[in-house]
Amino acid sequence: MSHSLTKIWIHLIFGTKERFPTINQSFEKQLYDHIRNLSEKDFDCIVDRINGTADHIHILFLLNQNYSLAEIVKNIKGNSSHWINQNKFLKAKFAWQTGYGAFSVSESMINEVRRYIANQKEHHRKITFAEEYKRFAEKYGLKHNL
Numbered sequence: 001m002s003h004s005l006t007k008i009w010i011h012l013i014f015g016t017k018e019r020f021p022t023i024n025q026s027f028e029k030q031l032y033d034h035i036r037n038l039s040e041k042d043f044d045c046i047v048d049r050i051n052g053t054a055d056h057i058h059i060l061f062l063l064n065q066n067y068s069l070a071e072i073v074k075n076i077k078g079n080s081s082h083w084i085n086q087n088k089f090l091k092a093k094f095a096w097q098t099g100y101g102a103f104s105v106s107e108s109m110i111n112e113v114r115r116y117i118a119n120q121k122e123h124h125r126k127i128t129f130a131e132e133y134k135r136f137a138e139k140y141g142l143k144h145n146l
Contacts, residue, residue: 008063011113013056014077014100015129021054027089035059035080042075043067049117056129058117060105073100101133103140
């Protein structure tokens with residue numbers, strides 16, 4: 001085969017530092033648009049869904065084979081936190097937590113993950129981000145430190 005072909009869906013989850021509820025609705029959509037544009041322009045990653053709550057976000061995207069997941073996440077988090085601070089959306093300095101969760105998604109589960117991400121605000125009326133993250137880690141057999 002002369003060309004490499006990949007189609008790897010990633011469900012990325014990361015939270016604000018200390019899980020403080022600092023993503024305000026006043027700039028939430030702008031933040032999601034910024035992350036989408038950054039991901040697509042800088043890494044040629046097709047972003048399918050972005051949504052979240054005041055203390056974390058979920059992103060469903062196609063991983064570009066030319067970049068590592070760690071490289072993409074580092075850039076998204078670093079650039080977006082700088083963008084939030086530069087635009088002075090908050091009085092205090094904004095930061096993301098150090099870690100993240102990234103999970104591969106099979107093609108047969110894409111619509112379910114899309115719905116899950118779209119319903120984040122309703123979903124988190126019943127469960128905290130910490131509980132959600134713990135469930136993801138346990139579901140995938142991973143150790144977690146919240």
